[in-house]
Amino acid sequence: NAGVTQTPKFRILKIGQSMTLQCTQDMNHNYMYWYRQDPGMGLKLIYYSVGAGITDKGEVPNGYNVSRSTTEDFPLRLELAAPSQTSVYFCASSYKETQYFGPGTRLLVL
Amino acid sequence: EDQVTQSPEALRLQEGESSSLNCSYTVSGLRGLFWYRQDPGKGPEFLFTLYSAGEEKEKERLKATLTKKESFLHITAPKPEDSATYLCAVGAENFNKFYFGSGTKLNVKP
Numbered sequence: 634n635a636g637v638t639q640t641p642k643f644r645i646l647k648i649g650q651s652m653t654l655q656c657t658q659d660m661n662h663n664y665m666y667w668y669r670q671d672p673g674m675g676l677k678l679i680y681y682s683v684g685a686g687i688t689d690k691g692e693v694p695n696g697y698n699v700s701r702s703t704t705e706d707f708p709l710r711l712e713l714a715a716p717s718q719t720s721v722y723f724c725a726s727s728y729k730e731t732q733y734f735g736p737g738t739r740l741l742v743l
Numbered sequence: 744e745d746q747v748t749q750s751p752e753a754l755r756l757q758e759g760e761s762s763s764l765n766c767s768y769t770v771s772g773l774r775g776l777f778w779y780r781q782d783p784g785k786g787p788e789f790l791f792t793l794y795s796a797g798e799e800k801e802k803e804r805l806k807a808t809l810t811k812k813e814s815f816l817h818i819t820a821p822k823p824e825d826s827a828t829y830l831c832a833v834g835a836e837n838f839n840k841f842y843f844g845s846g847t848k849l850n851v852k853p
Contacts, residue, residue, distance in 0.1 A: 734786030
């Protein structure tokens, strides 16, 4: 049981490039979330999903897109990377209210 | 505005020196308050959920309490392995959304 896995662990992007952050969970959880964590700050919710085919915006959705075609996967898409998107990104899943987090993806946009 | 504030930002304790971390919140539609532990370079790890004022939960040297406006994480006789960042979060809207504080970085010296 791997829990929540995220790839890649670290990535450097140039301004304007695009990329997809991958998130997979093997706990059959319906709820999944994407957060970003800036240095010295708390986690900010980007998007969340309550099940396959259903997604909704969180606090800071601008510049990001998500899709949820399966229960297991919840990828996060950055279309035009900007320096302000430099952060650590965490994916989480939950059955009820307890969230289980992945190890994070560190993204640097230069 | 929904907000979660943690204090202090950082706390240095000697091994065995008990103390408390504070989490105050102004979130409408609160459904639960959560405490997480985060080690450097890792995702948050769930500790406790509190649902109503007056509720208390304990785990080893940690005890979490909740009032109508704030929560405390009491650490009794801490050990160096308790060193980590402790995050507080409030769940709202049927646990679709979570608001995190910026954390308290605890350093316990032997």
